[in-house]
Amino acid sequence: MKTAIIYYSRHHENTLKLLRAIVQEHSGVTLIDACEAGDLSDYDWIGFASGIYYGQFHKSVIRAAQEKLPRGKKTFLICTYAMRREGYTQRVRTAIEASGGEVLGEYGCLGFNTFGPFALIGGIAKGRPNAQDTAGAVSFYKKMLEGAH
Numbered sequence: 001m002k003t004a005i006i007y008y009s010r011h012h013e014n015t016l017k018l019l020r021a022i023v024q025e026h027s028g029v030t031l032i033d034a035c036e037a038g039d040l041s042d043y044d045w046i047g048f049a050s051g052i053y054y055g056q057f058h059k060s061v062i063r064a065a066q067e068k069l070p071r072g073k074k075t076f077l078i079c080t081y082a083m084r085r086e087g088y089t090q091r092v093r094t095a096i097e098a099s100g101g102e103v104l105g106e107y108g109c110l111g112f113n114t115f116g117p118f119a120l121i122g123g124i125a126k127g128r129p130n131a132q133d134t135a136g137a138v139s140f141y142k143k144m145l146e147g148a149h
């Protein structure tokens with residue numbers, strides 16, 4: 001099983017913390033910066049992961065899903081956000097659907113945010129993702145793998 005996770009994680013590398021935990025626990029997972037995504041046809045599963053920027057996955061991840069995702073792939077979604085809301089995965093899901101792909105599942109948790117006015121109060125969602133959040137990401141991936149066998 002070969003998995004690629006196409007990601008964008010710049011604000012505090014919050015999303016990357018989840019991805020690194022998955023890579024540490026599971027072999028066969030390659031992390032690819034969304035801006036560097038090339039030919040993905042060799043991978044069985046493609047994950048898309050991002051901090052939430054203005055209510056959506058970062059545009060580089062959405063663009064990768066629109067332009068680089070081979071047809072009919074199994075995919076999954078991982079994100080971190082400052083405030084939990086519906087609809088954060090909508091645009092990336094639309095791109096996956098357009099490629100005839102399937103979304104196996106999604107995982108999201110809080111991520112430390114110091115953007116804009118939140119910096120004045122020292123940020124929100126301090127200390128997140130925490131150990132429980134990263135363990136949750138690892139178990140999310142493990143459960144998907146178990147479901148595949």
Ligand SMILES: Cc1cc2nc3c(=O)[nH]c(=O)nc-3n(C[C@H](O)[C@H](O)[C@H](O)COP(=O)(O)O)c2cc1C
Pocket residue numbers: 008009010011012013014015016050051052053054055056080081082083084110111112113114115
């Ligand atoms: C420019 C910018 C826009 C953001 N927009 C949102 C948003 O719309 N909703 C939200 O819950 N968090 C928002 N956040 C907070 C980030 O989603 C959160 O800190 C996330 O964990 C960052 O992930 P990263 O460190 O992996 O890049 C925003 C942060 C930045 C810097």
